[in-house]
Amino acid sequence: MAEQAGDPLFHSHDPIFNRKELLHVGHVPDEDRIVGRDDEIESVAAEVGAITRGDPPNNVMIYGKTGTGKSLISRHVATRAQNAARGNDIDCGVLYVDCSEANTETRTTRQLALSLKDQTGYQESIPVRGVGTMEYYQHIWQILEECFNAIIVILDEIDKLDNSNILMQLSRAREAQKTDAYIGVIGISNKVKYRETLDERIDSSFGHRELFFHPYDASQLREIMRNREDAFQPDVLEGGTIELCAALAAKKHGDARKAIEILKEAGELARRTGSETVSESHIQQAQEVAEINRIEELTSGATVHAKLALYALASRIITGDRETHKTRKIYERYVSICDLVATDPITENGLYRQLKEQAFLGVIESEKTGGGRSQGSYLLHRLVTDPKHIIKAVRRDSSLEDLPTYDRLGDSASATAERDAELSSFS
Ligand SMILES: Nc1ncnc2c1ncn2[C@@H]1O[C@H](COP(=O)(O)OP(=O)(O)O)[C@@H](O)[C@H]1O
Ligand SMILES: [Mg+2]
DSSP, rough: HHHHEEEETTSSSSSSSSGGGGGSTTTOOOGGGGOEEEEEHHHHHHGGGGGGGGSSSOOOOEETTTTSSHHHHHHHHHHHHHHHHHTTOOOOOEEEETTSSSSSSHHHOOOOOHHHHHHHHOOOOSSSSSHHHHHHEEEEHHHHHHHHHHHEEEEETGGGGSSOOOHHHHHHHTTTSSSSEEEEEEESSOOHHHHHHHHHHHHHHHHOOOEEOOOOOOOHHHHHHHTGGGGGTTBOOOTTTHHHHHHHHHHTTOOOOHHHHHHHHHHHHHHTTSSSSSSSSHHHHHHHHHHHHHHHHHHHSSSSSHHHHHHHHHHHHHHHSSEEEEHHHHHHHHHHHHHTTTOOOOOHHHHHHHHHHHHTTTTTEEEEEEOOTTOOEEEEEEEESSSHHHHHHHHHHHGGTTSOOOTTTTOOHHHHHHHHHHHHHHH
């Protein structure tokens, strides 16, 4: 047997995954695996589709929360348009730039120029550093002139670009006689507010249509995952796992990326623990890990005081009996926790600003509650996530890993209550 010939340290057969690549974030599934986006596909096609007939396309902006299929549908439609155009003897290129990485005009134009060169036999060398935006544009126009009738440019996460000049350059290129090729831009943003930041001049020359992608519901998420079941070995996914995963993801954000990530993480977990199947409990655990990762990501740029403020709010929720707490109460707990980690506390007003920042990030929600005229109004803060996830995420900061975990509530409420008493005694 071939297996005996190999090093037994490495299994020749993955007991859990069969085609794991189906669960990778950047994986573009075949058309028949795309679920519930027929209208969106048609709408995008309607805007850029003129290219396939040799006519000028419309630019389009796609808005929607993460994991609603914006990147996928854009790439899918662009590729189909390219093939259709070729069928009509039109040389159509597709360029994709992730502006969260290429977040300046120079980086974006460099990437465009380099991938155009990659796609063609362009002879001139394109320097990767030491030159500016203008030189990259020159190469872009020249390659378009030499090799293409039309091009579709996908600018993903376009709100991460430090300025939107590129939109104007691309949409005015023909008018400014830089190139004869038609250019269709698909801009993608998670933030609907991005529109307001486009200055008027660019907005009017960009002349774009807008599309909004909505979150998936549980049954769509279920089908998206069912279509990738063959990422796993046969019979590895226990009954109910996909349903649970879909239900969790639908409840949270209707985010297909999260759903797929949780499924993959559950498989990894099963493999690490030597389990032959993926169970509902693997899904539950994977979901928690994903949520903690998300919180950690959101708070990674936050100051230690913001983290301690979140931690203070979380610990108050765990050890108390209410979900919402006043700034003052959070501050009191925060001050005692600062003592525990030997950190000088900031002022209450400073902490209030930190909380506002967290509300901005979507980790907490703050609501103004009006007392009567005599009482004045105050803010009540609540966590958008399970407080235990906050505790875990905050403790991942190496300078805060000695903080109490508060995870025993339930098994041993008294231990937590003791700690709580200990903490209160500091204030
Ligand atoms: N309608 C869909 N059918 C199948 N898979 C989908 C669908 N929408 C999203 N996905 C998958 O979910 C993940 C996230 O989608 P993506 O297009 O990156 O979302 P967005 O760009 O809106 O954040 C990708 O792996 C993608 O393949
Ligand atoms: Mg995307």
